[in-house]
Amino acid sequence: MQRIGVFVCHCGTNIAATVDVAKVAEMALNEQGVVHAEDYQYMCSEAGQAKIQAAIKEKNLTGIVVCSCSPRMHETTFREAAERAGLNPYMVEIANIREHCSWIHKDVEEATKKAVILMRAAVAKVNLNAPLKPGESRVTKRALVIGGGIAGIQTALDIADAGYKVDIVEKTPSIGGRMSQLDKTFPTLDCSACILTPKMVEVNKHENVTIYTYSEVEKVSGFVGDFTVDIRKKARSVDMDKCTGCGVCQEKCPSKKTLSEFNRGLNTRSAIYTPFAQAIPNVPVIDRDSCMKFQTGKCGVCSKVCQAGAIDYEQQDEIITEKYGAIVVATGFDMIKLDNYDEYAYSQSPDVITSLELERVMNAAGPTKGHLERLSDGKAPKEMVFIQCVGSRCSDDRGKSYCSKICCMYTAKHAMLIRDKYPDVNVTVFYIDVRTPGKNFDEFYRRAVEDYGVNYIKGQVGKVIPQPDGKLLVRGVDLIDNKQILKEADMVVLAAAIEPNPDVRKIATMLTASIDTNNFLTEAHAKLRPVESPTAGIFLSGVCQGPKDIPETVSQAGAAAVKAIGLLAKDKLMTNPCTAHSDELMCNGCSQCANVCPYGAISYEVKEINDHGVRETRRVAVVNNALCQGCGACTVTCPSGAMDLQGFSNRQILAEVDAICR
Amino acid sequence: MQELIARAKELLADGTVARVLGWKAGDLPYNPEPAYFEKEEDFKDFVYNSFCGANLSKFMIEASKLEGKTLVCLKPCDTYSFNQLLSEHRVDRDKAYIVGVGCKGKLDIEKIKKQGIKGIKSISGAEISDEADTLTIDTIYGEKTCAFSDAMLERCHVCKGKEHKIYDEIIGESKETKDAERFAEVERIEAMSPEEKFAFFRKELSKCIRCNACRNVCPACSCRKCVFDSTKFDSSQKANVDSFEEKMFHIIRAFHVAGRCTDCGECSRVCPQGIPLHLFNRKFIKEIDELYGEYQAGETVVEKGPLTSYTFDDVEPGIVAERG
Numbered sequence: 011m012q013r014i015g016v017f018v019c020h021c022g023t024n025i026a027a028t029v030d031v032a033k034v035a036e037m038a039l040n041e042q043g044v045v046h047a048e049d050y051q052y053m054c055s056e057a058g059q060a061k062i063q064a065a066i067k068e069k070n071l072t073g074i075v076v077c078s079c080s081p082r083m084h085e086t087t088f089r090e091a092a093e094r095a096g097l098n099p100y101m102v103e104i105a106n107i108r109e110h111c112s113w114i115h116k117d118v119e120e121a122t123k124k125a126v127i128l129m130r131a132a133v134a135k136v137n138l139n140a141p142l143k144p145g146e147s148r149v150t151k152r153a154l155v156i157g158g159g160i161a162g163i164q165t166a167l168d169i170a171d172a173g174y175k176v177d178i179v180e181k182t183p184s185i186g187g188r189m190s191q192l193d194k195t196f197p198t199l200d201c202s203a204c205i206l207t208p209k210m211v212e213v214n215k216h217e218n219v220t221i222y223t224y225s226e227v228e229k230v231s232g233f234v235g236d237f238t239v240d241i242r243k244k245a246r247s248v249d250m251d252k253c254t255g256c257g258v259c260q261e262k263c264p265s266k267k268t269l270s271e272f273n274r275g276l277n278t279r280s281a282i283y284t285p286f287a288q289a290i291p292n293v294p295v296i297d298r299d300s301c302m303k304f305q306t307g308k309c310g311v312c313s314k315v316c317q318a319g320a321i322d323y324e325q326q327d328e329i330i331t332e333k334y335g336a337i338v339v340a341t342g343f344d345m346i347k348l349d350n351y352d353e354y355a356y357s358q359s360p361d362v363i364t365s366l367e368l369e370r371v372m373n374a375a376g377p378t379k380g381h382l383e384r385l386s387d388g389k390a391p392k393e394m395v396f397i398q399c400v401g402s403r404c405s406d407d408r409g410k411s412y413c414s415k416i417c418c419m420y421t422a423k424h425a426m427l428i429r430d431k432y433p434d435v436n437v438t439v440f441y442i443d444v445r446t447p448g449k450n451f452d453e454f455y456r457r458a459v460e461d462y463g464v465n466y467i468k469g470q471v472g473k474v475i476p477q478p479d480g481k482l483l484v485r486g487v488d489l490i491d492n493k494q495i496l497k498e499a500d501m502v503v504l505a506a507a508i509e510p511n512p513d514v515r516k517i518a519t520m521l522t523a524s525i526d527t528n529n530f531l532t533e534a535h536a537k538l539r540p541v542e543s544p545t546a547g548i549f550l551s552g553v554c555q556g557p558k559d560i561p562e563t564v565s566q567a568g569a570a571a572v573k574a575i576g577l578l579a580k581d582k583l584m585t586n587p588c589t590a591h592s593d594e595l596m597c598n599g600c601s602q603c604a605n606v607c608p609y610g611a612i613s614y615e616v617k618e619i620n621d622h623g624v625r626e627t628r629r630v631a632v633v634n635n636a637l638c639q640g641c642g643a644c645t646v647t648c649p650s651g652a653m654d655l656q657g658f659s660n661r662q663i664l665a666e667v668d669a670i671c672r
Numbered sequence: 673m674q675e676l677i678a679r680a681k682e683l684l685a686d687g688t689v690a691r692v693l694g695w696k697a698g699d700l701p702y703n704p705e706p707a708y709f710e711k712e713e714d715f716k717d718f719v720y721n722s723f724c725g726a727n728l729s730k731f732m733i734e735a736s737k738l739e740g741k742t743l744v745c746l747k748p749c750d751t752y753s754f755n756q757l758l759s760e761h762r763v764d765r766d767k768a769y770i771v772g773v774g775c776k777g778k779l780d781i782e783k784i785k786k787q788g789i790k791g792i793k794s795i796s797g798a799e800i801s802d803e804a805d806t807l808t809i810d811t812i813y814g815e816k817t818c819a820f821s822d823a824m825l826e827r828c829h830v831c832k833g834k835e836h837k838i839y840d841e842i843i844g845e846s847k848e849t850k851d852a853e854r855f856a857e858v859e860r861i862e863a864m865s866p867e868e869k870f871a872f873f874r875k876e877l878s879k880c881i882r883c884n885a886c887r888n889v890c891p892a893c894s895c896r897k898c899v900f901d902s903t904k905f906d907s908s909q910k911a912n913v914d915s916f917e918e919k920m921f922h923i924i925r926a927f928h929v930a931g932r933c934t935d936c937g938e939c940s941r942v943c944p945q946g947i948p949l950h951l952f953n954r955k956f957i958k959e960i961d962e963l964y965g966e967y968q969a970g971e972t973v974v975e976k977g978p979l980t981s982y983t984f985d986d987v988e989p990g991i992v993a994e995r996g
Contacts (some may be wrong), residue, residue: 339869516984596897596904602759605980614761621896629761647980649928650895651904661907 012137015046015071017062018296019053019078021108026051028112029123034077038365041133045069054084063095064089073101073136077129082535098141100587100657105132123563127423130571134669138662142587147636149235149583150335153574154179159187160206160560161567162340167573169338170218174578177332178213179241180223181513184289185210187342191272191366193373194425195560197454210290216578224295226513226571228329230337230520231610233639234547235583247296249284252320255292256556259312259321260284268300270377274367277377282321283314296321302359336574337521339531339543340551342512345506346513348399349407352386354397354504355474360385360501361482364639365396365420365533370589372427382432386480391435391500394428395484396421396439397471401507406610411529412506414502415557417505418445422458424503426445428461438465440486445542448559467495510554522608525550529566531555541570549573588657589638592631595621596652599629603644603653611637612644621659673720673800676745676773676843681712683743689769690740693731695724701794702781706731708742720745722798725778725825727936729753729763730891735780736764744768747775749827751837752934752970753891758838759973760932762894772773772836774800776822776826781945784809784823789816800844821851827937827950830854837971854935855958857951876920879945883914884951886922892929899924926952931960931979934970959995963987 016038020026031049038047046069050058065071074097076088081104089099091502107125137376153169155162157647158180166176167516178185189195190210192202206416213219222241228522229240256648263280270277272285279285281301284294313321345364356362361384363371369420374380384391398417401409418441423438444466445454458464471486477498484497518525523543531550534542541550552563552568577583590611592603604612619628631653633644644653645660654660696707696717704719706726725749726835735742742890744753751772757763761777779798791812796806797820807823809816821829830853834846847912887893887900899905900921919945939949964978966984 030780137964519984596895596902598760598895600762601975602760602980605976606982608982650897651897651899651902652897664905 011283012043012072012139012391013045013070014041014043014133014136015040015065015069015074016044016048016133017053017058017060017065017074017076017078018049018107018129019058019076020049020051021079021112022051025078025108025112025125025188025366028115028118028121029107029125030118031077033122033124034107034125034129038075038129039134041130042135043073044133046071053078054087058301059087059091062091066092066095066097070368071097075103075105075129075132075136075141077105077107077125077132080104080106080110098143099140101136101139102131103136103139105129111327123327130669130672131666132664135662138659138665139657142656144587145585145635146582147233147235147264147585148235149578149580150333150376151175151578152177152239152332152334153336153338153578154227154239154332154334155340156339157181157187157340157342157511157552157554158185158221158223159340159342159552160189160209161336161342161563162187163209163551164564164567165338165340165551165574166219167209167213167216167562169570169574169578170216172575172578174575175218177222177241177334179225179227181226182285183224183246183283183293183295184285184291185213185221185538186286186289188366189560190286190288191274193376194423194427195289196419197448197450199423199427201588203228207288210288214290221291222330223291225330227517227520232387233609233637235335235577235580236304237337237547238471239332239334239337241330241332243328243330244295245298245327246293246302247298247322247325248294249320249322249325250291250293252318253293253316254310254318254320255284256317257284258295258315258317260294262311262315264303264309265300266313268297273370273377274364275369276370293320295423296323325456336547336577338549338551338570338574339346339514339517339521339523339554340570341511341554343508343553343557344511346410346509348400348504348506351504352401353473354502355476355482356402356470356504359389359474359476359482359502361476361480362504364504364506365417365424366506368503369423382428382435385479390432390501392592393497393499393502394435394437394439395471395482395497395499396425396503396505397474398439398505399470399507400504402505403442404507410509412443412507412528412557414505414508415445416508416559418443419448419451419454419559421503421505422446422455422464424462426454426458429458429464432479436465438467438499440467440469440471442468442470448561462482469495474499494516508553508557514554521545522547541566541573548575585636586640588640588655589635590633590653590655591635592633592648593652593654594619594628594630596650597628597630597654598650599631600649601631602647602649606643606647607638608641608643609637609639611635611639613620673718676720676771676960677715679771679843680709680718680743681715681753683769684710684987686710687820688741690736690741692743692745693735694745695719699793699918702779702784702798713753717909719775721800722777722802722820723781723856725780725938725941727753727889727891727938729757730762730889730894732821733757733804733894736767738767740768741769745771745773746777746836746839747773748836749775749832749936752832752968753876753936754970755838755973756932756934756970757891757894759970759975759977769838770839770841770989772839772842774842774846775834776800776845776847777824777831779807779820779823780825780941780976783825784818787818787822789818821849821883824849825937825941826948827935829940830935830937830970838973855954857948858958861951861955864921873919876947877922879947880918880922881945882918882921883944885942885944887925889938889942890925891934891936891938892932893925899928922947922949926956929953930956931967931977932969933957934968963992963995979993 018031018035035047035049093099105128152175169176225243228242265281269275270279349451370376402414469487469489473485475483487493523545549570551567692709695704793810797807828849831850834848933953
């Protein structure tokens with residue numbers, strides 16, 4: 011028989027304003043096993059914890075229920091308090107009467123009723139709790155960074171500098187990511203490549219960093235401290251050790267009709283290619299879908315011209331299996347597809363481009379060698395119109411609900427650069443709001459308006475109509491002057507919303523890391539744990555977690571690295587004792603539990619079983635407690651109920667349900 | 673049947689098998705029952721006719737623990753159950769010698785009785801060798817006739833095919849007897865309003881006497897210890913709080929066999945109250961087909977069924993929830 015204490019927290023007025031806390035404590039005394047109940051203003055405070063500890067000692071409590079906030083907040087606090095008073099920490103249960111009750115209800119009577127029910131369920135569970143003891147698991151002192159953009163590079167560098175091995179897996183043939191596609195960066199206007207390439211070189215040369223480009227994560231198993239990852243190194247068709255990066259193959263390649271991914275499809279590249287001049291590694295890949303040798307069997311020019319003999323048409327994909335203690339996701343973003351925004355004529359006119367395409371147009375290594383010109387006829391534009399929030403801040407499901415955050419600033423940058431280099435070009439920006447929080451951001455924007463004479467119009471554009479003479483008729487509205495605007499433009503630039511890289515869903519599934527409805531990876535806590543995924547050992551770096559600019563990305567990349575380092579620095583981790591175990595007398599050996607186990611923690615043994623005097627050789631499930639993460643998938647799959655979860659047993663859960671339904 | 677008996681005796685005699693699992697005549701002309709045959713003289717009671725509906729796959733769980741091989745007679749649809757049990761490591765392939773027996777549809781005595789044919793003394797036309805499509809029934813009220821297909825079990829009207837999915841040898845011809853849509857009845861219930869559905873199931877399930885025949889015959893319900901008998905769950909030997917608890921038995925059972933049920937129809941065949949229990953399972957099968965692609969449990973030996981494997985292409989839980 012348990013001796014249970016119930017402690018009801020007011021949380022200031024957070025709970026007490028909506029829930030009659032004294033009543034909850036009073037009702038607790040009617041519950042089975044409850045010998046002590048009290049309420050207090052802040053249970054999590056030193057004084058509150060002292061009350062719990064005093065009651066445990068004075069009344070010889072064997073279990074406690076704290077009716078308070080979410081266990082995500084203070085379960086550890088109360089478990090530790092109980093442990094200091096000599097109670098097993100797993101004899102503590104939290105009834106969440108804040109997030110699950112007071113915060114979401116208004117009526118005091120109803121909320122109190124619900125709080126009592128939640129308390130009852132927790133008491134019913136504690137009645138069946140048993141002391142548990144955590145085990146230990148090892149930490150592999152190596153980190154994996156998925157994505158080789160500025161976020162991944164910075165995270166990898168910081169982890170490597172701390173003395174740990176890091177592997178970067180990058181899907182494309184080179185590291186560098188989106189930042190390598192940018193021309194200049196706000197608000198200082200440094201050349202993007204000039205500040206990025208030293209980092210790329212540094213990470214490439216770092217003795218603790220291994221870079222796998224043209225590679226993808228294929229399979230992830232294991233858990234915090236001990237992940238096993240399969241990396242598919244796609245066949246480059248070029249021997250990385252032999253290639254000298256001379257570039258002759260690319261020059262001589264006769265197949266030059268493939269749209270360049272790096273230049274956003276604005277020009278073409280050869281079938282054997284390095285995406286850009288500063289690519290790391292400076293080793294080309296053969297795009298087998300475009301290569302005549304692979305498609306028709308007739309060509310082989312690159313192989314003939316390669317002095318180093320590096321071309322290898324027979325190369326196969328390679329699977330590299332490696333163990334990691336921590337995984338950082340830095341998969342970045344892409345622009346949204348503009349199919350839903352055809353009123354802006356993106357698909358109808360080559361002179362309507364996205365901002366990222368403009369970056370390539372403005373860049374000396376871009377399709378126009380840095381000259382601002384119309385992509386239709388190569389003429390210099392006189393009138394340019396920028397349209398903001400294309401697909402961002404959208405109230406329906408056509409676009410994204412969120413603000414893409416970087417567009418206001420890069421548009422100010424584009425406008426300023428154009429006005430600076432081509433003073434005869436008029437630049438008009440249609441905007442909803444101009445958002446410039448950030449160091450030196452507003453000053454930057456004001457310079458665009460005040461010093462460079464960029465024409466900002468508050469209002470949206472309804473339609474862009476390509477004219478027979480090649481001009482673009484922009485039909486918009488000026489909300490301040492309250493008038494319709496018809497404007498002829500030579501080029502229109504769309505600030506398209508950014509969205510997480512589409513691959514992130516697959517990666518999140520492999521990592522069992524949660525993602526939100528916009529495919530951004532979810533943080534463990536929006537304010538207090540912003541670079542950690544709720545899945546232990548998974549950290550978030552860069553735009554995969556939410557829109558951000560380069561300085562923010564770099565800061566977050568460093569923060570993610572610190573969290574990873576904090577984990578790698580440990581020799582052992584305490585494991586969750588709430589793991590599954592199988593009752594071998596009931597086990598059918600049917601393998602269903604092993605089939606659903608995401609951690610590969612269940613195996614089978616054929617052994618002699620003594621089932622109440624009947625000796626039989628049976629195939630039974632065995633759980634590896636070091637691998638089990640206590641997710642409970644096996645317990646609900648097991649048809650006979652042989653599989654059960656410590657701390658969340660079927661009996662405990664049914665007791666909770668019964669208590670709620672009582 | 674004679675060919676089957678001759679071959680069984682031969683395999684017993686040469687030591688290939690230690691016993692034969694088939695059917696023996698019951699106390700009535702239409703209720704043969706599963707039986708083991710170990711000696712030559714046992715075979716005088718051996719029968720195999722169109723009343724031998726029982727699926728013998730489940731017996732192989734226990735037979736797998738015995739010394740030597742067991743010859744088991746499996747009809748085409750029974751082989752699905754055997755495969756499923758193999759998938760779940762419940763039977764030992766090496767302990768089974770599977771004779772795929774011919775089948776032209778099995779008979780349901782209740783359907784004959786429903787036609788007003790009572791006081792049955794004997795039935796002809798039910799022998800496996802009979803070609804006639806009419807049964808001639810000798811009753812205490814005289815001779816009656818009944819079309820074979822009118823007396824067929826429900827499951828035979830949605831026959832999965834005449835092919836044995838696993839066997840060592842085949843004796844006798846099989847015939848596909850499918851003449852109805854498998855999911856027609858499920859669709860009819862799906863079209864009902866929630867109130868009508870509830871009323872339908874309440875009416876059907878209120879007949880349940882909890883004899884456990886459905887569970888005991890079900891090849892998927894083969895747990896060593898059923899949760900309904902286990903002291904671990906407070907659910908065994910417990911008086912029902914209300915009539916709803918009785919219904920929960922069938923609903924929980926349907927969940928437990930979901931994704932593993934081959935739709936062998938034994939549950940409905942053995943229900944003494946005539947509850948169409950297979951409809952629960954068939955609803956799950958229909959859902960699985962629609963959400964995860966067509967899947968027939970037991971068609972082959974598989975490691976993971978659709979409900980215990982996860983792929984990136986799986987439907988999102990939200991879509992499942994919206995379907996209701």
